[in-house]
Amino acid sequence: IVLHGRAWGELYVARQAGQPVFDRADADFATVLAAVVASGIAQTERLEEVRKLAFTDPLTGLANRRAVDVRLDEAMERHRVDATVVSLVVCDLNGLKAVNDTHGHAVGDRLLERFGSVLSLCGAMLPEALAARLGGDEFCLLTAGPPADAVVGVATELCDRAAVIELGDGVACGVASTGDPIGPVRSARRLFRLADAAQYRAKAARAPGPVVAGRDGEVVRLADSPPKSAHDRRRLRGNRP
Numbered sequence: 001i002v003l004h005g006r007a008w009g010e011l012y013v014a015r016q017a018g019q020p021v022f023d024r025a026d027a028d029f030a031t032v033l034a035a036v037v038a039s040g041i042a043q044t045e046r047l048e049e050v051r052k053l054a055f056t057d058p059l060t061g062l063a064n065r066r067a068v069d070v071r072l073d074e075a076m077e078r079h080r081v082d083a084t085v086v087s088l089v090v091c092d093l094n095g096l097k098a099v100n101d102t103h104g105h106a107v108g109d110r111l112l113e114r115f116g117s118v119l120s121l122c123g124a125m126l127p128e129a130l131a132a133r134l135g136g137d138e139f140c141l142l143t144a145g146p147p148a149d150a151v152v153g154v155a156t157e158l159c160d161r162a163a164v165i166e167l168g169d170g171v172a173c174g175v176a177s178t179g180d181p182i183g184p185v186r187s188a189r190r191l192f193r194l195a196d197a198a199q200y201r202a203k204a205a206r207a208p209g210p211v212v213a214g215r216d217g218e219v220v221r222l223a224d225s226p227p228k229s230a231h232d233r234r235r236l237r238g239n240r241p
Contacts, residue, residue, distance in 0.1 A: 174198025
């Protein structure tokens with residue numbers, strides 16, 4: 001079986017004892033069959049590559065916003081069925097504009113890549129967590145299952161590690177979890193709104209650690225009454241249906 005000009009594998013055919021030996025027609029059929037198998041494998045690889053491109057941020061290699069939307073909808077369905085704890089950590093990388101303005105966008109991209117690596121490492125501390133770049137300087141971690149305290153602990157570790165990234169200025173981090181007293185959460189949009197409000201609060205206060213919805217009394221109020229200014233409203237708040 002030849003794939004991309006190289007031997008990928010071998011196709012073996014056999015007959016029981018007493019049956020006629022293979023002839024040229026059989027060999028030709030086996031050649032055609034091997035080509036069909038190779039074509040199927042190549043098509044599967046192409047489909048996987050398309051799927052990867054559709055759900056992956058090209059700069060950091062993390063999941064993208066589309067992947068988060070799909071996974072979060074699935075997680076919220078689990079929450080509605082069996083009360084699975086769903087948690088969302090929303091992060092805003094501080095100082096990216098200053099780095100871009102001072103050192104250029106290539107250096108800014110490297111800062112995004114470094115933070116993406118830190119986010120991925122921290123996400124690995126939580127079972128099946130999805131680490132993603134939402135766009136620009138916005139990132140998130142999504143979990144379904146781990147308790148809220150475990151997620152907050154990882155968010156704290158993330159803030160600590162982000163604080164020492166070269167040329168960075170730390171990260172504003174907000175957490176919302178159905179495992180905390182944040183009221184009924186019936187939709188992915190509501191959880192995003194709460195996590196985003198917590199992140200907004202963290203950024204405004206330049207908090208060194210995460211701000212957690214339900215543990216900071218202002219967050220739920222902010223989520224219910226978002227800022228009027230278009231500059232202050234986060235993209236997350238209005239993008240979901």
